[in-house]
Ligand SMILES: Nc1ncnc2c1ncn2[C@@H]1O[C@H](COP(=O)(O)OP(=O)(O)OP(=O)(O)O)[C@@H](O)[C@H]1O
């Protein structure tokens with residue numbers, strides 16, 4: 001890591017609209033400012049919605065590692081700005097969304113501020129965060145525990161699939177990869 005830069009892990013999710021395009025453009029927007037540099041991205045996984053209203057479309061989830069000279073609150077504002085570029089609305093808690101960007105960890109910062117709680121208070125029980133993170137960084141730790149081991153015991157782990165794209169056999173989308181309106 002370069003002096004003055006702090007490494008952070010961001011978790012991205014989308015379950016409305018063109019989910020994969022949204023993640024692609026969000027990654028680009030998140031590292032667009034010179035203050036944020038890309039270190040790596042995880043594979044994209046397809047996940048069942050955890051919490052919120054019944055019958056939501058499946059999510060695409062991924063994590064990315066960045067290094068930044070922004071403060072944690074500046075990075076949160078930047079994440080919210082990128083969500084807004086994708087017309088993110090907040091109507092129902094854990095409801096469907098075009099784009100969600102959460103800060104999972106920020107260096108070794110620990111904060112219990114409700115505006116920005118770090119590490120993210122629910123990340124350690126969410127396979128939709130832990131599993132892609134473990135694919136990007138197999139030896140990562142969260143709260144002193146192996147991210148891969150936390151993923152393995154998370155309740156939503158059995159519902160996670162590696163995203164297999166949209167398929168291009170005779171233009172027919174692959175099973176489970178059909179875009180939701
Ligand atoms: N680590 C964090 N990352 C992102 N937002 C956070 C974090 N800690 C606290 N927040 C606050 O949570 C608020 C609600 O965020 P958001 O609407 O994205 O919640 P959510 O994604 O529906 O649910 P969850 O917080 O369980 O992921 C944000 O406005 C932000 O101030």
Ligand SMILES: Nc1nc2c(c(=O)[nH]1)N=C(CO)CN2
Nearest residue numbers: 013047048049050059094128
């Ligand atoms: N599968 C999945 N479920 C969720 C997600 C998400 O990104 N993926 N985000 C939530 C709130 O951040 C609540 N539930």
